[in-house]
Amino acid sequence: ALITLRQLLDHAAEHGYGVPAFNINNMEQGLSIMEAAKACDAPVIIQASRGARQYANDIMLAKMIEALAEIYPGIPLCMHQDHGNNEATCLGAIKHGFTSVMMDGSLEGDGKTPASYEYNVDITKRVADMAHWVGASVEGELGVLGSLETGKGEAEDGHGAEGELSRDQLLTDPDQAADFVSKTKVDALAIACGTSHGAYKFTQKPTGETLAMSVIEKIHAKLPDTHLVMHGSSSVPQYLQDLINENGGAMPQTYGVPVEEIERGIKMGVRKVNIDTDNRMAMTGTFRRIAKENPAEFDPRKFLKPAMAEMTKLCKDRFERFGTAGNA
Ligand code: G3H
Ligand code: 13P
Numbered sequence: 590a591l592i593t594l595r596q597l598l599d600h601a602a603e604h605g606y607g608v609p610a611f612n613i614n615n616m617e618q619g620l621s622i623m624e625a626a627k628a629c630d631a632p633v634i635i636q637a638s639r640g641a642r643q644y645a646n647d648i649m650l651a652k653m654i655e656a657l658a659e660i661y662p663g664i665p666l667c668m669h670q671d672h673g674n675n676e677a678t679c680l681g682a683i684k685h686g687f688t689s690v691m692m693d694g695s696l697e698g699d700g701k702t703p704a705s706y707e708y709n710v711d712i713t714k715r716v717a718d719m720a721h722w723v724g725a726s727v728e729g730e731l732g733v734l735g736s737l738e739t740g741k742g743e744a745e746d747g748h749g750a751e752g753e754l755s756r757d758q759l760l761t762d763p764d765q766a767a768d769f770v771s772k773t774k775v776d777a778l779a780i781a782c783g784t785s786h787g788a789y790k791f792t793q794k795p796t797g798e799t800l801a802m803s804v805i806e807k808i809h810a811k812l813p814d815t816h817l818v819m820h821g822s823s824s825v826p827q828y829l830q831d832l833i834n835e836n837g838g839a840m841p842q843t844y845g846v847p848v849e850e851i852e853r854g855i856k857m858g859v860r861k862v863n864i865d866t867d868n869r870m871a872m873t874g875t876f877r878r879i880a881k882e883n884p885a886e887f888d889p890r891k892f893l894k895p896a897m898a899e900m901t902k903l904c905k906d907r908f909e910r911f912g913t914a915g916n917a
C-alpha cells in the first residue's frame with residue numbers, strides 16, 4: 590500500500606532502523622526493488638529524480654507505482670520526488686500520485702548555484718505548507734553536497750553545485766539545522782557530510798576528515814526527533830567496479846560510502862539513505878558481462894533478467910544491513 594515518508598520514517602525511528610531510498614527510471618528497476626523488499630519483508634522508498642520523470646514520463650511513472658503497489662500488496666511503499674528544485678516540480682509530483690517530495694533549496698532553481706539560507710527557508714517552507722495541506726510529506730536539504738577532499742561540487746555528472754565550495758558550505762551547521770526545521774516544518778532533513786552523487790566520491794577509502802559522520806551526531810543531538818537523510822550513499826563496491834572493468838568497462842578506481850559508516854549513521858538518527866549509483870552499476874555491469882559472454886545475444890530480456898537479479902541482490906543486502914528487513 591502507498592504510504593507517506595512521514596508514516597514510514599516515524600516507524601523506522603520508533604524501531605531504530607534505516608530505509609534505503611532507491612532511484613528508479615524504468616519498470617525493471619521498480620520490479621527489482623519490490624522483489625528484494627518482498628524477500629526481506631521490508632518497507633520501501635522508491636524515488637524519481639527530475640531526470641527520471643523526463644525519461645519515463647509522469648503518467649508512465651504514476652501507473653507503474655500503482656502497478657507495483659498492486660503486485661506487492663503487503664509492502665508499504667512511499668513514492669518520493671528526489672531533488673525537487675521548485676514549487677512546480679514538487680506539486681507536479683504530488684499531482685501524479687507521489688506521497689512525498691524533496692524540496693532541495695540548498696541550490697537555486699538552476700541546480701548549480703549554492704542558495705542563500707533565506708532562499709532555502711522560504712521556498713522549503715512554502716512547499717512544506719502546500720504539501721502538508723494535501724497530506725504529502727516533505728524532505729528539505731541544508732548544506733551542499735560535494736567533496737571535502739577537493740572542495741569541489743559535483744559538476745562532473747552534470748548536476749550539483751558548480752565550482753569551489755568552502756568547508757562551511759559542505760557541512761551542515763547543527764544550530765542552523767535546528768532553526769531550519771523549526772521554520773520550515775519539514776518531515777525529514779537531508780544533511781551534507783562530505784558525500785556527493787555518482788561513482789566518484791572519494792579517491793581513497795574515506796576517513797573522518799573526508800566523510801564527517803561526526804556532523805550527523807551533532808545534528809541529531811540538536812534535533813533528536815527529526816528524520817535525517819543521507820544523500821550520495823552508494824558504497825560503489827569493489828565487486829561491481831570489477832564486474833564492469835573485467836567486462837570491457839574502464840571506470841577509474843574509486844571509493845564510496847562504506848556500508849559500516851551508514852550503519853553507524855543509522856544509530857545516530859539517519860533514517861533515509863539514498864542509493865542510485867550502486868544499482869546502476871549492478872545493472873550495467875551485468876549488461877557488460879552478458880554482452881561479453883554471449884556476443885550473439887540480441888534479446889534484451891536476456892540482459893535485463895540477470896541485471897534485475899543483480900540489482901535485487903544489492904537491494905536485499907541494504908535492507909538487511911540497515912535493519913529495514915522484517916519491518917513491512
Ligand atoms: O540525484 C541524483 C540521483 O542519482 C538521480 O540522478 O538526475 O541522473 O536521474 P539523475
Ligand atoms: P548515489 O549517487 O551515491 O547513489 O546517491 C543517490 C542520491 O543521493 C539520490 O538523491
Ligand code: ZN
Nearest residue numbers: 786820821863
Ligand atoms: Zn541526492
